[in-house]
């Protein structure tokens with residue numbers, strides 16, 4: 001009733017649109033958002049969050065500064081300033097409006113730096129100080145958006161959220177005060193709307209009763225949009241995101257997640273509460289009891305309807321509609337046989353937790369009733385345990401309660417759907433799907449609303465558990481049984497050198513629009529566009545790299561690789577694949593990427609050819625994450641070596657021994673020697689033709705061949721240590737500078753000439769051969785008859801022969817051109833494609 005009365009005084013056609021960080025990633029994205037607004041007819045209020053990554057970066061700078069590293073705040077301020085300046089210059093024509101914007105960005109960056117520096121002496125960042133600092137992200141973005149919109153001729157005005165969104169002042173987690181916000185927002189915004197102005201409001205922030213800025217919790221712009229929609233009596237809220245809408249599960253964990261065309265308010269609320277990042281956990285509360293519909297839509301494909309969240313009930317034949325996962329949780333339990341039948345233990349448990357200012361995500365009760373448990377953020381678990389131990393001290397002393405404990409590193413998965421209430425056997429289906437995959441369920445809760453069942457698993461098994469339940473309820477069939485989008489693969493390149501460019505070209509030509517390069521990383525930073533880097537941009541980056549420049553200076557952002565991956569995976573990528581094109585030790589980074597939902601494709605041999613322990617760690621991380629890894633290009637470049645092994649094994653054969661020549665450089669040099677050329681000359685030529693690394697000792701040392709051999713042997717079951725390769729570089733020349741080596745190389749010419757002549761006289765040739773079995777790996781020079789399989793090999797060609805149970809007398813042979821950037825890129829692309837089709 002109250003809602004009806006209020007709506008009477010509002011414009012029922014009003015819409016509230018929120019643009020999230022991903023839709024404000026760069027100038028193209030903001031221009032796109034502005035043009036969507038411009039094209040809309042009817043009254044509109046716009047809420048914007050900070051530009052992609054800005055909140056993270058401001059928070060990080062503030063925290064590190066408070067921890068005694070003020071330079072971190074200076075760096076964050078500099079990045080903040082640069083990004084806002086660049087966008088202002090790109091989006092707003094020169095003139096007074098642009099100058100005001102630039103001055104504002106300047107002032108904001110300076111204040112941020114000064115406040116953060118002042119706090120660096122305090123060693124602790126209070127939630128209040130953090131809110132003050134981080135509010136700049138939304139404030140700057142809204143100023144930019146309003147000015148850019150106004151410059152297109154649409155009447156727009158920025159209105160600060162502190163003036164219209166009132167909160168309870170719990171910094172970092174503030175809850176809106178709806179009545180006060182209604183009064184303030186109507187007073188300020190309705191007159192503007194009446195005049196046809198589009199108010200542009202920063203999301204995420206509001207005012208505390210003491211006048212300071214308070215944030216609504218991460219992702220809070222969603223909540224700003226729904227609060228204002230409710231207060232103004234809008235007809236709908238549209239959240240523009242980088243996903244097509246709300247999906248049946250997090251697409252990063254469940255690749256075949258599907259778009260839900262419609263969801264009931266309460267279902268969506270449940271999904272949001274249980275951690276689906278797509279909606280702030282409390283975003284739907286303000287809409288409760290109203291008829292305001294909420295739409296989650298894709299800013300990449302704005303003509304598609306996305307997901308409607310409303311009071312309708314559709315998809316009745318799907319008792320379960322969606323899954324959500326809260327990660328980073330601890331399960332805290334209060335246990336004891338004596339608890340049975342003692343009234344008030346549960347109440348006292350939650351009273352103690354509440355008194356410590358902590359909030360619990362889900363409550364679990366074991367079937368025996370001899371324990372009670374709940375989950376909450378891992379960061380708060382120790383405080384909860386301490387509060388409970390204090391509160392139950394006497395019961396613990398008398399043995400009524402055995403103890404209070406916490407299990408860290410768990411995740412809560414919620415299975416959500418309206419139809420669950422009436423459908424029998426839902427829980428049984430959930431748990432048998434988990435049992436079939438041998439996933440251990442640590443605790444179970446059935447929500448009192450019967451809108452969800454939730455359970456706790458080890459965090460490392462969360463993604464697999466989600467996939468199991470998703471499959472059991474055939475959620476990939478929602479929406480007519482077909483994928484609403486072509487299955488797509490978003491590729492992130494780690495390293496952008498000789499292979500990156502041809503790979504990008506080939507993906508554009510042969511990827512059928514399904515493979516998009518969304519980001520490239522180097523040691524300076526990264527470039528990222530969730531819609532895929534345009535070919536021309538890739539071209540320009542490649543040219544810059546050829547000139548020796550770094551990505552951070554070519555329009556990218558400065559960040560470590562780990563930071564870059566975190567920020568990329570937080571944005572949305574569909575079926576992300578990390579392609580390692582470096583030659584570095586990247587195991588830790590790869591493990592982290594797996595945890596963030598990336599599949600891996602490696603052209604880099606190092607992570608696979610390190611110590612046995614490191615190798616095991618990598619594959620344990622692969623297994624735990626449920627992701628996949630491919631590395632064909634590490635051994636055969638473009639031709640199918642690993643694939644051959646896989647096919648042989650799949651058809652019941654057993655590979656006993658693999659032997660061959662796998663170095664284009666060494667093949668080239670040894671053939672050139674047979675033609676009578678000098679060693680030094682042949683090596684120089686190999687470098688010039690880019691067969692060899694710039695420092696040819698990398699190839700001459702045999703290391704590279706050995707690594708390939710080790711990768712092969714490990715596939716056959718080799719678990720021994722990393723052996724030594726026979727090096728063609730004499731000990732005295734191994735650690736001198738590259739230039740001196742190149743200059744002194746001719747000292748080796750005579751010895752090589754004599755050695756090759758002696759072989760030739762006997763009808764033999766030298767080849768650098770690798771042999772891999774399950775028990776050993778060797779890499780070294782061999783003297784072979786000229787007419788043998790390997791002896792007849794010329795130039796850079798590679799050849800591997802497989803002796804197997806079936807091919808015992810006459811081995812199976814795979815041969816092809818040796819590695820070059822194009823061939824390697826083709827191998828990598830093939831791996832990426834194979835991940836997409838499985």
Ligand code: ADP
Nearest residue numbers: 020021022243246247249250276277278571572
């Ligand atoms: P915004 O740009 O509006 O802040 P978010 O990044 O917060 O948007 O939310 C969108 C992201 O939420 C997606 O990129 C996706 O990775 C993640 N996500 C998690 N669960 C779901 C789900 N069930 N449906 C859609 N997206 C989801």
Ligand code: ASP
Nearest residue numbers: 049055204218219220221
């Ligand atoms: N910028 C804030 C965040 O990153 C709020 C939001 O995006 O909604 O959490």
Ligand code: MG
Nearest residue numbers: 020219220277
């Ligand atoms: Mg968000």
